[in-house]
Amino acid sequence: MLIDVAIEKVKGLISFFEGxxxxxxxxALQIAxxxxxxxxxxxxxxxxxxxKRKKQFDENPDDTNIAPQSAQESFRVNYFIRVVDQAISSLTRRFEQxxxxxxxxxxxxxxxxxxxLDKDSLKSSCVNLEASLTKDKQSDIDANELFVELKSLQNFMPKxxxxxxxxxxxxKRHDCFPNASIAYRVLLTIPVTVALAERSFSKLKLLKSYMRTTMTQQRLNDLATIALESEVLEKIDYEDIIEDFISKNTARMRMFK
Incomplete structure (x- = not known):
């Protein structure tokens, strides 16, 4: 799911919960x-x-005439509305993000x-993106170069x-837009939901246990990728990988002939 789609869905959820x-x-009561x-x-x-409580001498007589809430109304106010308000609050924070x-x-x-976008709007957006991707005075992209690339891309893309x-x-098919490629790669790696991050932490506990504390970072990354993308891994033809591995070394080629 992309961010623009997520914005539309979350906005619809907020509207639904408000109603x-x-x-x-x-x-909800009938279903329950x-x-x-x-x-x-x-x-x-x-x-x-x-x-029944003894009335104190300094109490206002009107206070004792207030009708108590019914059990159903008390449940609606103290439980149902609070749960729905919590859902609205959580969705609103996500929507703002x-x-x-x-x-x-x-x-x-x-x-x-x-x-x-016109020239000025595109330039402003590129400068804003560069500032957002800057840390310690180093940025992943150059705003001026990105502006030139996107300006060319406006006429170069499919209609x-x-x-x-x-x-x-x-x-990727036209290797002449380096800054634009980086910008789109960053956009597409922003997590829309936390499900993937939670799944990663769950897999991490299985991969790096107390018996594997000496595992290097590279091996851990590789095993985590294999575990998380198991569906993709099942579609890979291992014979082609083995042939490619053997072909890159003449000694292996003589060994497996």
């Missing part, structure tokens, strides 16, 4: 009752015993967006609207 907060309780009945669980809220990425990389999302993956594949 669900106001109108979804009764529907049906599940409870299937599991032979009493589908009613427990009623708390009303505690995506918007930050959009401000930096938005002009690279599609070929149509890139072609729609149909394509996404960043297709644009990067197009750049």
């Amino acid at each position: 669900y907060r106001e109108t979804g309780f009764l529907e 009752k049906e599940i409870a009945l299937e599991m032979n669980i009493d589908a009613t809220f427990r009623k708390r015993r009303k505690i 995506y918007e930050g990425y959009q401000k930096i990389f938005g002009f690279l999302f599609t070929s149509e967006t890139l072609r729609s 149909e609207n394509i996404g960043p993956v297709e644009i990067l594949n197009f750049l």
Whole structure:
């Protein structure tokens, strides 16, 4: 999933939960009752015993006339709304993070967006991207060179609207856009979800255990890549890899003849 798609999906989720907060309780309650009945669980809220308290002499008489909340209303206010509000808050933070990425990389999302920029807007976007990719006064790209490359790319790309993956594949076939290639590679390596990072940590515990503490970083990286991309690995023809390995050394070729 790409960032622009994620922004649209998260925005739709926020809108859904905002409406669900106001109108979804009764529907959720009905579904919960049906599940409870299937599991032979009493589908009613427990009623708390009303505690009678002695009235103090300085209390306002109006305070004692306030009707207590029903068990259902108490559940809606103290549980349902809080859970939905927490979901909205989490999605809003994620949406703000995506918007930050959009401000930096938005002009690279599609070929149509890139072609729609005028000279000044494109120049400003390149300068902003260079500043974002700068650390210790060193940047991965040069804004002026990127501007020249993208300006040429606006007329050089296919006319149909394509996404960043297709644009990067197009750049790979034409090895004359180094800064643009780096910019699109950085864009496509930004994690849209945390699922991949969590999967990496889970695999790390299996690969580097207490019995393998002397494993080098290169070997660990290679094993992690194999473990994470196991589906791709299963499609590889090992015979071709073996033949390629043998062909790169004359001694091996004599050995395996």
